[in-house]
Amino acid sequence: MPSALTPFLAVREAALRLDGTSSDYLPLLELARDKQFVLLGEATHGTADFYRMRAEITQALITDEGFDAVAIEGDWPDAWRVNRYVQGEGDDDSTGAIADFQRFPSWMWRNQEFLLFIEWLREHNAGLPAERRTGVYGLDLYSLYRSAEAVIRYLAPIDPMQAESARQYYAALDHVRDPAAYGYQAATGSRMPATEGAIRQLLQLRSDEAARISRNGLAAMDSHYFAEQNALVVVNAEAYYREMFGRRVNTWNLRDAHMAQTLKSLVEYRQRRGGSGRAVVWAHNSHVGDANATESRLRGEWNLGQLVRRLAGERALLVGFTTYTGYVCAASEWDGEPERKRIVPALPGSWEALFHTTRLDRFFLALGAGASRTLFEAMLERAIGVLYLPQSERASHYFDASIAGQFDALFHLDETDALEPLPTPHNVGS
Incomplete structure (x- = not known):
């Protein structure tokens, strides 16, 4: 692609508009064909669209490409209860399987989209021998x-x-x-x-x-x-x-070194038990995208995506998700109650604002080494975690990033909707 292209034209030329069908994911699945790790991000911890799309992509990676591990940004013992459920073990139903996710922010995994995914996975696993059943595992250390x-x-x-x-x-x-x-x-x-x-x-x-x-x-x-x-x-x-x-x-x-250590151990374990050892990761963009392409590098920070690239090289695929506006499930303070909050339209000078100006609404964009050089330039990028503070939007939620250096591919959704949290049980089972 000519280097003289502006970022706007580069996106317009390379982006593939989504039409809401399963064919939306075919370009990504092609990129994932020979990968061992596919890391699927999210711009917020409370967007239903991101969870739904990650579930659909992961289902295709499991059924069509032979991936057999799903590693989430959740605590190890909490996720193991989900793993037992999807393996067909224990007495839990799907609601009981997620009962141990009580630590703030519980809505990250106590939501309808994740519930539907693990129900699908249990049914998918039911007809397979034990060594070929896909598992769900937690990467975090809290x-x-x-x-x-x-x-x-x-x-x-x-x-x-x-x-x-x-x-x-x-x-x-x-x-x-x-x-x-x-x-x-x-x-x-x-x-x-x-x-x-x-x-x-x-x-x-x-x-x-x-x-x-x-x-x-x-x-x-x-x-x-x-x-x-x-x-x-x-x-x-x-x-x-x-x-x-x-x-x-x-x-x-x-924290991210622990995530990378756990992920490496996990694929080795899956191989020892007779599986493929190919893993899909669900985590925030800030963990999934290569920190070396963001301002985090200036603070001496690394992250999971960067460490996985170092470990697996071309066998790693880092996928980001962005949004321009809509609603998000987030709290206003740590340990606060989840709220449905309006997402302020992205700031001028940000990647999200640029994507909005293309008027493509929802699209897939292949990045990485083949992307236009102009997409390797630094612009603002938004990150909404478990807190969303629109009153301090610029200071709280934006950082500088090279989008093509950070991700190998990206899905942009111009407007998104919030997760609906499921009730948190008062008594946790073992």
């Missing part, structure tokens, strides 16, 4: 205490002595049930971090893996892997909460 408890629950019936050791290793965590308070006390020296004991427990589980699995097969592999990853969460979450107040480590980097 579940410090629940993960510690899960390790102990796993060990108690099969190795009481090691379970007691785990209780002792995690005892430093048990004194304080608030992770933020734990991090503050560890950083200020008023308590010792539990790092050493947590690492010992993780290494012990890893050393026991082969022996436990050889005796009991696939079911043992799954339960042991669940426990081992919970032990990893404890190690990394302990460091995360401690350093949050220590000002020595960028906690964003710790």
